[in-house]
Amino acid sequence: MTSTSTPELKIVIAGIGGQGIVFLTRLISQTAVNLGYRVVVSETHGMSQRGGAVFSHLKVNGSDAPLIQRGSADLMIALDANEALQNMDYMRRGGTVFVNSKDGLRPEIAPHLERLNIRVASLPASAIAVELGSAAATNIVMAGFVAAYDALNLPLENMIETIKQAASKGAERNLKALEAGFQAGQRQIESAQKIPSE
Amino acid sequence: MNSQLLTGNEAIALGIVEQGCRVATAYPGTPSSEILAGVVKYKKRLNRDVYTEWSVNEKVAFEVALAASWTGLRAAVAMKQVGLNVASDPLFSAAYTGVKGGFVVIPADDPGPHSSQTEQDSRLLALTAKVPVFDPSTPAEAREMVKDAFELSEWFRIPVIVRPTTRLCHAVSPSDVDESSTSGEAPSAKFQKDPTHWTATPKLRYKLHTELNQKLTDIAAEFSNSKHNYIADAEAGGGVGIVASGVAFLTAQQALTELGVRVPMLKIGTPYPLPTSYVESFCALFQTVIVLEEPDACIELQIPNRDQVRGRLDGSVPNAGELTPEVMFSILHKVFSEAGIQVNASPEDGELSAFIKTLSLPVRRPRLCPGCSHRSAFYSMKRTFGPRAIYPGDIGCYTLGTNLRAVDTFVDMGASITMANGFFQANRLAGDERAIVASIGDSTFLHSGIPPLINAVHTGARFVLLILDNHTTAMTGFQPTPANDYLADGSEAPRKVSIPDLVRACGVEYLKVTDPYEQEDFTEILKEAQAYAQSPEGGVAVIIADRPCVLYDPSPVVEEPLPVIVTDECDGCRFCTEVFECPALILRPDGSRVDIDYKICIDCGQCIDACYKGFIVPKVAEVAA
Ligand code: SF4
Ligand code: SF4
Numbered sequence: 001m002t003s004t005s006t007p008e009l010k011i012v013i014a015g016i017g018g019q020g021i022v023f024l025t026r027l028i029s030q031t032a033v034n035l036g037y038r039v040v041v042s043e044t045h046g047m048s049q050r051g052g053a054v055f056s057h058l059k060v061n062g063s064d065a066p067l068i069q070r071g072s073a074d075l076m077i078a079l080d081a082n083e084a085l086q087n088m089d090y091m092r093r094g095g096t097v098f099v100n101s102k103d104g105l106r107p108e109i110a111p112h113l114e115r116l117n118i119r120v121a122s123l124p125a126s127a128i129a130v131e132l133g134s135a136a137a138t139n140i141v142m143a144g145f146v147a148a149y150d151a152l153n154l155p156l157e158n159m160i161e162t163i164k165q166a167a168s169k170g171a172e173r174n175l176k177a178l179e180a181g182f183q184a185g186q187r188q189i190e191s192a193q194k195i196p197s198e
Numbered sequence: 199m200n201s202q203l204l205t206g207n208e209a210i211a212l213g214i215v216e217q218g219c220r221v222a223t224a225y226p227g228t229p230s231s232e233i234l235a236g237v238v239k240y241k242k243r244l245n246r247d248v249y250t251e252w253s254v255n256e257k258v259a260f261e262v263a264l265a266a267s268w269t270g271l272r273a274a275v276a277m278k279q280v281g282l283n284v285a286s287d288p289l290f291s292a293a294y295t296g297v298k299g300g301f302v303v304i305p306a307d308d309p310g311p312h313s314s315q316t317e318q319d320s321r322l323l324a325l326t327a328k329v330p331v332f333d334p335s336t337p338a339e340a341r342e343m344v345k346d347a348f349e350l351s352e353w354f355r356i357p358v359i360v361r362p363t364t365r366l367c368h369a370v371s372p373s374d375v376d377e378s379s380t381s382g383e384a385p386s387a388k389f390q391k392d393p394t395h396w397t398a399t400p401k402l403r404y405k406l407h408t409e410l411n412q413k414l415t416d417i418a419a420e421f422s423n424s425k426h427n428y429i430a431d432a433e434a435g436g437g438v439g440i441v442a443s444g445v446a447f448l449t450a451q452q453a454l455t456e457l458g459v460r461v462p463m464l465k466i467g468t469p470y471p472l473p474t475s476y477v478e479s480f481c482a483l484f485q486t487v488i489v490l491e492e493p494d495a496c497i498e499l500q501i502p503n504r505d506q507v508r509g510r511l512d513g514s515v516p517n518a519g520e521l522t523p524e525v526m527f528s529i530l531h532k533v534f535s536e537a538g539i540q541v542n543a544s545p546e547d548g549e550l551s552a553f554i555k556t557l558s559l560p561v562r563r564p565r566l567c568p569g570c571s572h573r574s575a576f577y578s579m580k581r582t583f584g585p586r587a588i589y590p591g592d593i594g595c596y597t598l599g600t601n602l603r604a605v606d607t608f609v610d611m612g613a614s615i616t617m618a619n620g621f622f623q624a625n626r627l628a629g630d631e632r633a634i635v636a637s638i639g640d641s642t643f644l645h646s647g648i649p650p651l652i653n654a655v656h657t658g659a660r661f662v663l664l665i666l667d668n669h670t671t672a673m674t675g676f677q678p679t680p681a682n683d684y685l686a687d688g689s690e691a692p693r694k695v696s697i698p699d700l701v702r703a704c705g706v707e708y709l710k711v712t713d714p715y716e717q718e719d720f721t722e723i724l725k726e727a728q729a730y731a732q733s734p735e736g737g738v739a740v741i742i743a744d745r746p747c748v749l750y751d752p753s754p755v756v757e758e759p760l761p762v763i764v765t766d767e768c769d770g771c772r773f774c775t776e777v778f779e780c781p782a783l784i785l786r787p788d789g790s791r792v793d794i795d796y797k798i799c800i801d802c803g804q805c806i807d808a809c810y811k812g813f814i815v816p817k818v819a820e821v822a823a
Contacts, residue, residue, distance in 0.1 A: 067449070088554055
């Protein structure tokens with residue numbers, strides 16, 4: 001059963017070799033496939049994985065072309081703040097960027113983001129992952145964070161299902177990381193709502 | 199039946215297994231490396247009896263599979279595009295002799311290039327060799343084309359190429375996988391002698407050539423009815439038409455959506471031999487036709503009348519580099535604007551893009567891993583021979599030795615040794631006495647290093663050769679070599695080949711096998727080797743730097759860790775970060791000192807000697823002090 005009820009989504013996932021970009025991409029795309037969405041992904045393999053910049057492009061219910069055109073991505077998930085900046089020109093007006101960072105993005109870019117109405121949500125995912133005892137789970141913490149914002153139209157339960165389905169050794173660790181990222185995201189959303197508007 | 203996410207490479211592998219292929223061979227190379235690994239995976243899942251082999255090089259891989267085809271079995275061989283150069287000798291010959299069982303050749307092209315020394319187009323090599331080609335756009339189509347390629351190969355008794363490109367190899371999309379399949383029957387095929395084909399003499403070869411030409415004419419006719427060639431959006435009007443193939447077809451479709459234009463697009467899945475009259479009748483409908491293909495002009499070249507055709511040959515499409523979405527958009531934007539067709543502007547915000555360039559963000563170039571033994575070997579080598587020595591390098595992770603200025607040349611697989619040989623002779627004539635120190639990995643040495651070594655020994659060349667033996671083919675994902683004790687499917691290898699024995703058998707008289715982590719001993723051996731190379735009786739001195747890749751087998755480091763710290767005396771001179779270049783050594787943003795990133799440091803202790811001032815020290819020593 002293929003469902004096209006979810007809108008077209010173009011997602012850039014960016015980071016550095018060794019951060020688990022491919023795994024994060026697979027988690028999201030498998031969850032989307034399980035929900036019956038059409039998915040096309042482009043991954044980086046080879047030389048760049050030796051510490052170079054790594055990215056995936058992921059399209060849900062969109063074109064079959066592997067790559068996203070600059071200026072048209074709806075979302076970005078960046079595991080590294082510099083890579084978020086490096087890939088910023090992929091974002092469309094009104095898109096959203098989720099970044100693993102203690103203190104957001106470099107302030108110089110703010111006027112451009114404002115002009116283009118690009119929102120940035122940041123989370124110190126690496127620190128959270130280290131607290132959980134596994135720096136390598138930073139990518140999954142970010143997945144939970146994005147799920148809290150419901151930006152992917154992929155419910156948390158379905159991501160949990162995908163992780164369980166994979167039945168890998170790290171499943172338990174990944175479930176904890178996903179949950180931690182989700183809760184951190186929810187706290188962020190709640191506290192933003194508490195701020196009285198003007 | 200269930201829906202699984204497959205990469206293009208996996209979809210090709212699944213196609214190979216489900217079509218009853220019995221012999222599949224390959225030599226690893228990005229972007230093709232996961233094809234054979236996929237064949238191993240699906241032969242196990244689908245319970246099929248397929249012989250799989252990581253061959254020693256592409257020529258060997260090609261010929262092993264070809265022999266299977268000559269017995270009547272279906273066979274396939276995969277490689278990256280430059281691997282087809284290595285296998286081009288049997289490719290050209292097999293086009294003449296023909297095949298018996300379906301024989302599919304899969305060379306993966308790398309427009310860009312992303313991880314290759316050239317952007318060559320395997321379809322053009324196929325055109326020269328006179329071998330038909332399928333050119334898939336999506337993983338699902340690649341799987342389908344593998345099926346059709348086997349059938350075409352059997353009908354016409356000809357090798358058939360399925361040519362993916364990087365973006366397809368590494369694209370992922372869902373495919374239905376039927377895992378219920380059970381193993382086919384034992385093959386009844388037997389090799390039958392046939393002197394008119396399998397041992398054709400030059401006179402017969404002429405006849406075979408005319409037969410081959412006839413086959414191509416017939417195949418072109420067949421292709422004009424192929425379901426892989428069709429017109430998308432035929433009803434759309436306008437004076438412009440598009441002919442496209444492979445990933446460029448999808449990228450063009452996406453660009454049309456962004457441009458807000460609809461035009462008819464002829465999708466070509468069989469670029470050689472091109473069904474020319476079919477293509478020409480499409481072209482005749484338009485004032486302008488633009489041909490979009492990667493990485494070079496293959497379809498365009500075969501269109502007899504190109505008066506209204508635009509593409510790579512007339513400069514409308516850049517004649518180098520990948521057709522990324524941005525490049526595609528700007529090509530089409532120009533073509534449509536010139537034809538007076540209204541189009542949308544690029545969605546890219548030029549101001550933002552320009553601003554990002556001004557941020558001077560750190561460029562993340564690929565580097566040797568933390569604790570990589572190649573770094574230790576190169577560091578000792580540079581310390582011993584200095585910047586003036588000539589360092590011919592080769593193809594593998596250790597090509598990244600260029601970062602350490604420990605690699606001065608790389609040409610192709612095995613060329614480190616031949617280049618060293620040539621430099622020696624040229625330098626001798628010019629009276630240049632600089633040291634020459636070549637480096638090559640274990641897999642690359644076995645692939646193409648042995649004839650060069652024999653040549654250098656026999657002609658009396660004098661240089662030092664480092665064989666960086668990390669016990670695997672690391673760059674492409676740890677495929678076994680003939681020096682390993684296991685085979686492609688994980689089973690035990692009946693025999694392993696000894697690299698030291700091979701080196702000795704090539705006539706080398708100076709050979710040392712040593713651990714590059716023992717930097718002091720290693721340095722002594724380097725000096726000794728150079729002294730031997732220059733002595734009156736000297737020749738090629740070979741050092742095998744023997745230590746497993748830390749990613750592939752971290753156990754030696756895990757068992758004997760040597761954690762280090764950078765002391766407070768560190769003054770941020772950058773010597774270690776620039777000359778040793780371990781990614782775990784991080785210069786503070788203010789440049790004041792270096793810290794160790796313990797998240798990625800593997801406690802190998804190899805950087806202790808990288809601070810000549812002695813500020814990188816073992817952790818225990820510091821505690822004791
Ligand atoms: S993968 Fe192995 S050989 Fe390659 S850089 Fe890393 S440690 Fe070195
Ligand atoms: S001990 Fe030194 S050389 Fe080894 S990984 Fe850590 S920082 Fe790099």
